Amino acid sequence: MPLVSIYIPTHNRPQLLLRALDSCIAQDYGDIEIIVSDDGSTPQTADLTYERMREDPRIRYIRSDAPKGACYARNVAIAAARGEYVTGLDDDDEFLPNRVSTLLQKFQSGDFSFVSANMYIRDEGSSHIGTPYYFSRKDLEFDYRDLLFKNCASNQVFTRTDWLRGIGGFNERIRKFQDWDTWLRLSQRHGKFLRLAQPLYVLYNDPNIRRVSRSITHEQALEALFSENIALYTPMQAEIMKFLISNRTATSKFKYLCKS
Secondary structure, three states: OOOEEEEEEEOOOHHHHHHHHHHHHOOOOOOEEEEEEEEOOOHHHHHHHHHHHHHOOOEEEEEEOOOOOHHHHHHHHHHHOOOOEEEEOOOOOEEOOOHHHHHHHHHHHOOOOOEEEEEEEEEOOOOOOOEEOOOOOOOEEEOHHHHOOOOOOOOOOEEEHHHHHHOOOOOOOOOOOHHHHHHHHHHHHHOOEEEEEEEEEEEEEOOOOOOHHHHOOHHHHHHHHHHHOHHHOOHHHHHHHHHHHHOHHHHHHHHHHOOO
């Protein structure tokens, strides 16, 4: 069975990291390696990770001496990955137990650049399973053109490791929408992708955590993504994107449409 690498970038959230690690350990597909890419955390992160490593040898730990951002941490892990396939997990979220096995089966069953899935949005500390992010009740196929104006691929995907490396991994110049940018480039290079209607991921919402991505506006982030990928847009598509960047109301509507 093929080895699947799971990368987890982390920075000073050791208790949340343990939850993420435990959700990987609980996968019903056993041929995995779990790469914790520590973005310059305090020693507590290393100590708790090493404890889990003693319990499960599939866990690997890589530490950067100084914080360089989540994209850098992801790329370090992707460069070190030994698996034929790769997928990611944020340190404050978790996988459902059948995520890896389901995504692997779906990826191998079709000619896709990557496979993604629906996810539950759950408030931190809540016992409720959460609300599915996407409304669609059926699996949907897309290509890169569907990603030009909205991220319809979710925040994490499953793909071939060499393909993700081949596009240069995550763009470290982008402060927000890094996942969207990466899936856009990946699909443009390798073709259509599949998004499953079944939720296989839990994304936790914690209003007390301040993220770097919240320090720039949606419009600023759109402009950065557009600038980095301008060659993929036709002249008409470029005009549409410029309108979205400059029109706050239209941009908000597109944020809502991302959940379709």
